[in-house]
Amino acid sequence: MPDEASGPAPARAVAVREVPFRGGGFRPRTNSYVSWAVFAGLILLWEAGSRLGLISPIALPAPSQVLGALVDLARTGMLWKNLSVSLMRLGTGWVLGSILGIAVGLAIGLFTIARAALMQLTSALFAVPKIALLPLFIVWFGIGESSKIATILFGTFFPAVIATYSGVDNVDRNLIRMGQSFGLSWGSIVRKIILPGALPAILSGLRISSAIAIVLLVAAEMIGAQYGIGAYILQAGSLFAIDQLIAGVTILAVLGLLISWVIARAERRFLDWRS
Template identity: 40%
Template sequence: MDSYQEMVRPWFKPKKSLKWVGKSVNVLKMSTAILTFLLIWEAAPRLNLVNPVFLPPFSFVLIGAWELIINGQMFAHVSASLSRSISGFFIAITLAIPIGLVIGWSKRLSLWINPLLELFRNTAALAVLPVFILLLGIGETSKVAVVSYACFFPILISTVSAVRHVDPLLIKAGQSLALSRLRLFQKVILPAAIPSIFVGLRLAAAASILVLVAAEMIGAKAGLGYLIISSQHSFQIPYMYAGILTISILGLVVNGVLVQIEQRLLHWK
């Protein structure tokens, strides 16, 4: 008996097994609503509850998506959209986080610049798209610029709020250790603000895709937005829905990547 237990013990770990089972059950529960939605989507056009011309069965959409993958169009459109979204997103990060840290740390600067920020923050990114097109042309630069504009303010606001709402007890603890103002910012303020900053990053990542798709419907020759609008005009409805589903999947993937990065960076939480 002892030898059997010693042989089994290295690979049999009840706690890890139960944890894996629990995760599988949670995934199954979360997938139920999506599967139900897809089944209704498949059945409704076939039962003529909706017009199948305007809402084809889900299986037809999958066939259309497969055709786009086989002929290479899907890869071309996805890569074009991702390159624009990622470029605009990282430009926004490099600008918004440093500015947000400075504004959140300096009350005088915050009082001076906050009205201007509120003015621009409440101006929709698509409303200023014509301005970017006039100034930067109808090419790639204007699309990257509008994505940067849309991503900038969620990151900026979350960064400012994160710095301002750091636990006062942490600040007092740092001050009691005679930390200088710079060291207090580096050792206390910045680490405590990172979780809230990631909330802004996730919001900005979603905005980067949504705003770009709308921008690509105007004067673009590639991208998921162009795929959707051109499919609608040519009445290739399955292709249109395939593009919409691809956007949803991309959004989920990007959010999942950011969540994993956050968990690795903030394992101490």
């Protein structure tokens, strides 16, 4: 007899094997070193390909040339000139569109009248490609800044509306009922229960609308602008200055990364209560 403390021992005469482990996988993790290494590796590969003549400089200039174009752009002051007008358009349009969108989305989430009046309308207009409205905005507001800002504003407004009201719809009803049962005022319930509860959805809506905003910015600048990253890219393309074109695209990529980083920071700051 084996003693109690050592537990049951395997029988000697029977073949014994371990239970194979089969619970692994399906848990992808991120690793920032790997992401950066892939990034750097691709650029190195590209540079090497260009130097070895495997990549034609007419089709795709080397990263070093693109960097050269970027440095040129910075030295002549054109980088800041193009970037500042683009940022102004992007910032104004996105911020206004988001604020208005959150306000309207909140109204749809809270009031029957607003919901009945605006929900279907929002769904219908959300599907319209906003760049198709730029000519109309040019007729209305002229070729200047207003028409471009209006396009971005309009394009970011609808995602914000939809994200906000679905966020409000998904706030735990029990929490609202709890607020009512403690006699909280209407304003307190909205400010302290509904808005924080809808915030995750609102922030992911802003993430989507920021991408839409960059697309619309470039499109609007390509249609009618003297300065701006979009105008710069279009100009480079028509002059076959591929290095400048790629430089412009690089600026856009960095811009996208930057916005995404800011939103990730905001999520970490405001949504730290989630596990």
